[in-house]
Amino acid sequence: MAETPHFKRIAILGVGLIGSSLARVVRREGLADEVVGLARSEATRERILALGLVDRAEADPAAAVAGADLVVLALHLGGYEAVGTAIAPHLAEGAIVTDVGSAKRAVIDRLGALLPSHAHLVPGHPVAGTEHSGPDAGFAELFQDRWCILTPDAGADPDAVETVAGMWRAGGMMVEIMDAEHHDLVLALTSHLPHAIAYTIVGTATELEGDLQSEVIKFSAGGFRDFTRIAATNPEFWRDVFLANRDAILEVLARFTEDLTALRKALRQGDGAALHEMFLRTHAIRRGIIEAGQDQAEEDKRKDG
Amino acid sequence: MAETPHFKRIAILGVGLIGSSLARVVRREGLADEVVGLARSEATRERILALGLVDRAEADPAAAVAGADLVVLALHLGGYEAVGTAIAPHLAEGAIVTDVGSAKRAVIDRLGALLPSHAHLVPGHPVAGTEHSGPDAGFAELFQDRWCILTPDAGADPDAVETVAGMWRAGGMMVEIMDAEHHDLVLALTSHLPHAIAYTIVGTATELEGDLQSEVIKFSAGGFRDFTRIAATNPEFWRDVFLANRDAILEVLARFTEDLTALRKALRQGDGAALHEMFLRTHAIRRGIIEAGQDQAEEDKRKDG
Numbered sequence: 348m349a350e351t352p353h354f355k356r357i358a359i360l361g362v363g364l365i366g367s368s369l370a371r372v373v374r375r376e377g378l379a380d381e382v383v384g385l386a387r388s389e390a391t392r393e394r395i396l397a398l399g400l401v402d403r404a405e406a407d408p409a410a411a412v413a414g415a416d417l418v419v420l421a422l423h424l425g426g427y428e429a430v431g432t433a434i435a436p437h438l439a440e441g442a443i444v445t446d447v448g449s450a451k452r453a454v455i456d457r458l459g460a461l462l463p464s465h466a467h468l469v470p471g472h473p474v475a476g477t478e479h480s481g482p483d484a485g486f487a488e489l490f491q492d493r494w495c496i497l498t499p500d501a502g503a504d505p506d507a508v509e510t511v512a513g514m515w516r517a518g519g520m521m522v523e524i525m526d527a528e529h530h531d532l533v534l535a536l537t538s539h540l541p542h543a544i545a546y547t548i549v550g551t552a553t554e555l556e557g558d559l560q561s562e563v564i565k566f567s568a569g570g571f572r573d574f575t576r577i578a579a580t581n582p583e584f585w586r587d588v589f590l591a592n593r594d595a596i597l598e599v600l601a602r603f604t605e606d607l608t609a610l611r612k613a614l615r616q617g618d619g620a621a622l623h624e625m626f627l628r629t630h631a632i633r634r635g636i637i638e639a640g641q642d643q644a645e646e647d648k649r650k651d652g
Numbered sequence: 653m654a655e656t657p658h659f660k661r662i663a664i665l666g667v668g669l670i671g672s673s674l675a676r677v678v679r680r681e682g683l684a685d686e687v688v689g690l691a692r693s694e695a696t697r698e699r700i701l702a703l704g705l706v707d708r709a710e711a712d713p714a715a716a717v718a719g720a721d722l723v724v725l726a727l728h729l730g731g732y733e734a735v736g737t738a739i740a741p742h743l744a745e746g747a748i749v750t751d752v753g754s755a756k757r758a759v760i761d762r763l764g765a766l767l768p769s770h771a772h773l774v775p776g777h778p779v780a781g782t783e784h785s786g787p788d789a790g791f792a793e794l795f796q797d798r799w800c801i802l803t804p805d806a807g808a809d810p811d812a813v814e815t816v817a818g819m820w821r822a823g824g825m826m827v828e829i830m831d832a833e834h835h836d837l838v839l840a841l842t843s844h845l846p847h848a849i850a851y852t853i854v855g856t857a858t859e860l861e862g863d864l865q866s867e868v869i870k871f872s873a874g875g876f877r878d879f880t881r882i883a884a885t886n887p888e889f890w891r892d893v894f895l896a897n898r899d900a901i902l903e904v905l906a907r908f909t910e911d912l913t914a915l916r917k918a919l920r921q922g923d924g925a926a927l928h929e930m931f932l933r934t935h936a937i938r939r940g941i942i943e944a945g946q947d948q949a950e951e952d953k954r955k956d957g
Contacts, residue, residue, distance in 0.1 A: 425924075474871050494871055523870075533867045536857060541875035543919075544849055547912045549934035551904070552841060554911075562838045564940040565828075566779050566799055570846035573878050575938040582931035586924050593919055599856070600916050604909075606859075607852045611905055614848075614898055619730075619891050626887035629854035633880040635869040 352513040354379040358415035360408065360430055361422030362386055362395045364476065365447045367485030369419060370400040372518040375487050385411040385422075385430075395482050408433040415439060417514070420446035420458075424587035427454065431461040438466040443507045445469045449534060450592035451498040451527040459500070467507035472496045472530065473520060474538070478579040491519035492640065498527040528595075535595035540603060542585055543596065545577035657818040659684040663720035665713065665735055666727030667691055667700045669781060670752045672790030674724060675705040677823040680792050690716040690727075690735075700787050713738035720744060722819070725751035725763075729892035732759065736766040743771040748812045750774045754839060755897035756803040756832035764805070772812035777801045777835065778825060779843070783884040796824035797945065803832040833900075840900035845908060847890055848901065850882035 357379040359366045366384070373379050384401035385408055386392045392404035405411040412418050412434045420427060427448070438444065444466050448454050454470050462468055475493040477484065495515040499508045512522040525533075552563045552571070563571065589596060613621035662684040664671045671689070678684050689706035690713055691697045697709035710716040717723050717739045725732060732753070743749065749771050753759050759775045767773055780798040782789065800820040804813045817827040830838075857868045857876070868876065894901060918926035 496871070533864065533871055536860075536864075537868050537871045537876040540853060540856075541879055543915060544853060544912070545875070546931050546934055547915055548845060548849060548908055549937050550930055551845075551908045551911045553933050553937055554907075555841075559838065559841075560937075561940075563842050564937065564944050566801070566838055566842045567941050567944075570850070570882050571842040572941050573882055574846055575934065575941050577875050577878055578931075578934040579938040582928055582935070585931050586928045589919055589927055590922060590924055593922065597916065597920060600912075600919075602859075603853055603856045604912070604916075606856045607849070607905075607909070610848060610852055611902065611909075614894055614905075615902060617895060617898065619895055622894055623887055623891040625855055626851050626883075626890050628858050629851055629880065629883040630887070632854050632858055632865075632869065633884040635866075636872050636877050636880050639869050639872075 350513065351376065351517045352378065352510045354415075354417045356381045356383060356415040357417045357419065358383045358385065358412045359401070360385040360411060360418065360420050360434075361426070362391065362400060362482050363421065364480050364484045364489075365473065366419070366421030367395065367398075367400055367482040368475075368487060368489040369421065369447075369473075369485075369518065370395070371485060371487035372490065374400070376517045378514060378517060379417075383411050383415065391482065398482060400482060400485075409437040412442070413437050413439070416442055417510075418442055418444045420444070420448070423581075423584050424448045424450060424453070424591045425583070426587075428457055428461075431458045435461050435463055438463060440465050442466045443469060443510060445471045445511045447471060447473055448591070449538065449588045450595075451496075451530045453591035455498070455500060455527055467504045468500075469503060469507050469511040470498045470527065471511055471515070472498070472534070473515060473518075474534075475520075476580070478576055480581050480584075488519070490515065493520055495520040495522050496530050497522060497524050498530050499524065500527075531592050531595040532598070535592055535599045539588060539592055539596045540599045541577055542580070543589070543600065544603070545574040546585070548574050549578045655818065656681065656822045657683065657815045659720075659722045661686045661688060661720040662722045662724065663688045663690065663717045664706070664724050664726055665690040665716060665739075666725065666731070667696065667705060667787050668726065669785050669789045669794075670778065671724070671726030672700065672703075672705055672787040673780075673792060673794040674726065674752075674778075674790075674823065675700070676790060676792035677795065679705070681822045683819060683822060684722075688716050688720065696787065703787060705787060705790075714742040717747070718742050718744070721747055722815075723747055723749045725749070725753070728886075728889050729753050729755060729758065729896045730888070731892075733762055733766075736763045740766050740768055743768060745770050747771045748774060748815060750776045750816045752776060752778055753896070754843065754893045755900075756801075756835045758896040760803070760805060760832055772809045773805075774808060774812050774816040775803045775832065776816055776820070777803070777839070778820060778823075779839075780825075781885070783881055785886050785889075793824070795820065798825055800825040800827045801835050802827060802829050803835050804829065805832075836897050836900040837903070840897055840904045844893060844897055844901045845904045846882055847885070848894070848905060849908070850879040851890070853879050854883045 362384045473495040667689040778800040
């Protein structure tokens with residue numbers, strides 16, 4: 348495994364949950380001489396300075412990336428085009444540009460076309476998060492023992508890819524390289540589809556008459572509250588992800604709808620054997636997740652016990 | 653509020669997660685002179701005796717309920733009819749029969765017809781649980797600050813209802829009385845629909861080719877693992893719940909499917925404004941749940957902070 352990289356100047360464009368958590372990692376691990384943060388609002392710029400997350404806070408993308416050897420886009424996917432256009436003429440020779448977006452083919456298509464050939468694009472996706480947002484919600488341990496997926500195109504510079512990988516490893520992540528299309532399909536299923544469904548079911552509940560709605564809240568411990576936790580994350584963020592990964596999400600939605608239709612039919616027919624069979628086959632996946640160490644609550648329990 | 657009840661003999665029929673947690677509450681609060689547990693397997697009978705959960709472990713329902721002033725059915729809904737038939741001739745004069753089932757109209761119809769008129773039926777549903785099952789998984793705090801719904805019929809004995817309510821309050825529960833039909837609709841939405849969907853989405857994933865499936869497990873932190881946690885609970889239990897509450901579940905599934913179709917359409921059309929609107933309206937419900945104190949993780953965070 349390569350050494351931990353060191354940067355003269357890291358520009359973090361967007362200092363929300365992910366961006367601020369990365370800034371905390373950069374501080375903790377001493378990954379850069381200088382950290383520059385981009386934030387549109389003055390309040391956020393003041394806050395990230397007060398938290399000590401950055402050395403300099405900029406409102407102008409061009410000023411933020413000037414002289415940076417690493418540029419990290421950590422803003423919503425919907426903002427990539429405008430920011431990409433603004434920073435392109437100001438990127439330093441050999442600068443590495445990476446991102447944290449949850450859809451990758453769209454990023455390569457949009458950003459790749461904008462960047463100058465003397466900059467290296469290494470699209471990335473640290474698969475970690477909470478339902479909270481903003482610079483105060485971040486923490487350096489967010490990435491610990493989670494996966495980061497990098498989706499460099501065939502012609503990408505191997506050193507640039509290894510440098511970005513090294514940065515995420517310093518944050519405690521395990522790094523995997525895969526095709527952008529494959530990433531988009533896997534994430535459509537593991538993340539985007541669950542969010543689509545969580546939003547839908549909570550939406551179904553919000554349309555109930557007032558009396559029933561307050562009872563849904565009261566008795567949510569039965570399973571519903573887990574959906575509301577998933578659905579609580581930032582709506583603008585998710586709108587952008589859905590638009591950027593539309594095709595893959597539509598495909599998994601179609602598969603899911605087929606399976607849900609089969610369950611409805613079994614239920615309507617009172618077919619207990621078919622229901623039992625459906626409910627049984629999910630156990631293997633659950634066991635796999637616990638064994639793969641991807642369930643923190645279970646892991647904590649095992650450590651305590 | 654009435655006093656905490658005291659029983660000469662409580663018979664707990666089924667000593668799994670809920671039954672054993674209730675037994676622990678009975679011990680902690682000293683609610684009974686004697687606790688009798690019903691368990692079909694000899695291993696479970698030995699285990700519940702070894703854990704000190706019961707004074708006596710029986711394999712025969714008739715022997716378990718003889719002389720008991722309170723009988724609690726804490727087994728799967730599919731076992732109610734056989735056990736109800738077996739215990740009916742042996743219930744003591746004035747015995748209260750209650751249960752913990754997740755569907756209530758079916759319980760009243762099935763059990764109500766079987767019981768003798770000298771026994772009092774008070775159907776109940778403590779809305780609490782974990783993904784684990786069996787007597788070792790139970791703990792007395794499972795019910796703390798959760799809701800218990802009682803659905804007595806119009807002719808039910810008020811003292812018997814109050815006695816059952818007092819028992820759950822001793823376990824830390826808040827008690828609400830409502831119509832069985834209303835309970836079934838609320839729970840179809842807050843609990844049964846989430847489980848139907850969680851099972852379905854995990855099932856969709858299990859049908860993927862091997863390579864993709866192992867990646868789904870690897871990258872499950874993005875939201876998917878929360879579904880697998882919901883879907884991990886006992887398949888027999890859920891088959892019985894679905895069959896017992898079929899009509900209400902089919903109704904909410906129909907509503908959900910309509911809403912999911914609308915989301916798919918918005919996504920296919922690339923309608924960002926419509927997606928944003930859908931994602932926004934869920935925030936109010938989530939806030940309501942946190943304010944109602946039904947999200948333990950959030951509550952713990954607030955206490956720590």
